[in-house]
Amino acid sequence: MKKTALSVFCILMTWVTNAQSDFSDLNVVAQAHRIVDTLASPYMCGRGYVDNGNLKAATYLNNKFKKLGLIPFGKSYEQKFEYPVNTYPTAYSVKINDELAKPGADYIVIPSTPTTNGTFSVVRFDRSILSDTMKVKEFFTHDYTNSFVMIDDSGATEKKEKEIWESLKSNPFKAKGIIYLCDKLTEETSETVADYATLNALRNSPFRYATSISIDIKNKLIASFPTQNLIGYIKGKVQPDSFIVFTAHYDHLGKMGSIYFPGANDNASGIAMLLSLARYYAEHSDSLRYSVAFMAFSGEEIALLGSKYYTEHPPFPLSKIRFLINMDIMGTGDEGITVVNGTIYDGAFKDLVKINDSQHLLKTVKLRGETANSDHYFFYKNHVPDFFIYTMGGIKAYHDIFDRRETLPLTKFDEVYKLLIQFTSDINQRKFK
Numbered sequence: 565m566k567k568t569a570l571s572v573f574c575i576l577m578t579w580v581t582n583a584q585s586d587f588s589d590l591n592v593v594a595q596a597h598r599i600v601d602t603l604a605s606p607y608m609c610g611r612g613y614v615d616n617g618n619l620k621a622a623t624y625l626n627n628k629f630k631k632l633g634l635i636p637f638g639k640s641y642e643q644k645f646e647y648p649v650n651t652y653p654t655a656y657s658v659k660i661n662d663e664l665a666k667p668g669a670d671y672i673v674i675p676s677t678p679t680t681n682g683t684f685s686v687v688r689f690d691r692s693i694l695s696d697t698m699k700v701k702e703f704f705t706h707d708y709t710n711s712f713v714m715i716d717d718s719g720a721t722e723k724k725e726k727e728i729w730e731s732l733k734s735n736p737f738k739a740k741g742i743i744y745l746c747d748k749l750t751e752e753t754s755e756t757v758a759d760y761a762t763l764n765a766l767r768n769s770p771f772r773y774a775t776s777i778s779i780d781i782k783n784k785l786i787a788s789f790p791t792q793n794l795i796g797y798i799k800g801k802v803q804p805d806s807f808i809v810f811t812a813h814y815d816h817l818g819k820m821g822s823i824y825f826p827g828a829n830d831n832a833s834g835i836a837m838l839l840s841l842a843r844y845y846a847e848h849s850d851s852l853r854y855s856v857a858f859m860a861f862s863g864e865e866i867a868l869l870g871s872k873y874y875t876e877h878p879p880f881p882l883s884k885i886r887f888l889i890n891m892d893i894m895g896t897g898d899e900g901i902t903v904v905n906g907t908i909y910d911g912a913f914k915d916l917v918k919i920n921d922s923q924h925l926l927k928t929v930k931l932r933g934e935t936a937n938s939d940h941y942f943f944y945k946n947h948v949p950d951f952f953i954y955t956m957g958g959i960k961a962y963h964d965i966f967d968r969r970e971t972l973p974l975t976k977f978d979e980v981y982k983l984l985i986q987f988t989s990d991i992n993q994r995k996f997k
């Protein structure tokens with residue numbers, strides 16, 4: 565999109581965002597769609613590091629928290645922190661055998677990639693080499709400082725062999741760059757810059773025939789990217805210094821070159837649930853024994869940095885959290901939900917299943933053990949009882965350009981919403997010592 569068109573679009577989006585009070589008379593699912601539509605829009609630039617995407621999302625949430633009447637801890641909802649991150653603020657191009665490849669669709673640039681410019685030969689390393697010790701030895705006698713090594717593990721199924729292929733991503737070839745052929749493009753984030761480029765490319769893309777690559781990419785390492793968690797609460801009537809907590813991350817991978825990662829399911833959907841629950845509790849605050857806090861974290865996609873920072877700088881003691889529910893990926897539910905830490909807090913898990921069964925909400929409430937894959941983790945490590953809940957089934961888009969608002973169904977959003985309200989309302993009735 566051209567710059568002028570983009571700025572007109574930005575003005576339009578700001579107007580639309582303000583005009584649509586997401587908390588009108590709409591039902592819960594229609595509201596959630598509006599929230600996802602806004603957060604996953606091009607205006608938000610994937611809520612990351614380019615074109616103020618992250619800040620735009622934070623501003624949106626700040627306004628929402630204010631409208632809901634949440635109380636801040638301290639002067640504002642914001643808890644500021646910073647971290648290093650590698651970015652790609654300008655468009656990049658990759659040509660395979662002189663033909664322009666499609667970013668996001670044919671390949672992704674792994675974000676440890678440094679500025680790389682020029683035309684290089686592509687040398688294939690596949691199973692016919694790996695299975696022959698002599699060929700491997702021969703392969704490593706060459707100099708690849710002006711070549712890309714294309715790693716093709718087609719046919720590898722055994723775990724042990726897969727591990728060997730994985731280890732080759734660390735570039736033992738000392739090549740200019742690595743092309744890793746794969747079946748699904750899954751983007752990530754990086755705090756550091758490597759001394760070689762890495763591209764993941766689809767096995768069935770033009771990359772499979774690559775003999776040469778022309779690449780023009782510029783990175784920009786931001787040493788201290790300023791960001792913020794947003795935290796607010798609704799005051800309980802009996803024991804307001806004890807809390808039930810809902811968390812969800814609002815950051816995503818952002819924009820890289822000319823593409824952006826919308827992150828509709830991951831995790832605009834979780835924020836939609838967070839705001840829906842905040843609205844519910846704002847309207848039902850009279851019945852609250854304990855306070856209910858709502859935490860929208862940043863930095864999740866780069867090693868859970870926002871929630872980690874929060875647990876290191878909590879505005880009230882972590883021991884005052886009666887229960888915490890982290891919501892990350894709430895967009896489907898055809899196959900039910902998974903409950904991380906369900907095996908640890910089995911009493912609470914049984915309560916959840918009981919509600920689900922009696923109200924016939926979801927097909928499955930699946931039990932899972934401890935994981936370090938979302939914002940509940942550092943709370944759990946600090947002995948806060950918590951679940952991390954995510955929906956299962958339906959669309960498979962994840963950390964790619966296809967995780968879009970247009971295709972996010974929110975299939976069981978209403979059922980999960982009801983389940984969470986019943987579960988936390990029950991906790992709210994209970995007396996803790």
Ligand SMILES: [Zn+2]
Pocket residue numbers: 813830831864892893
């Ligand atoms: Zn996520």
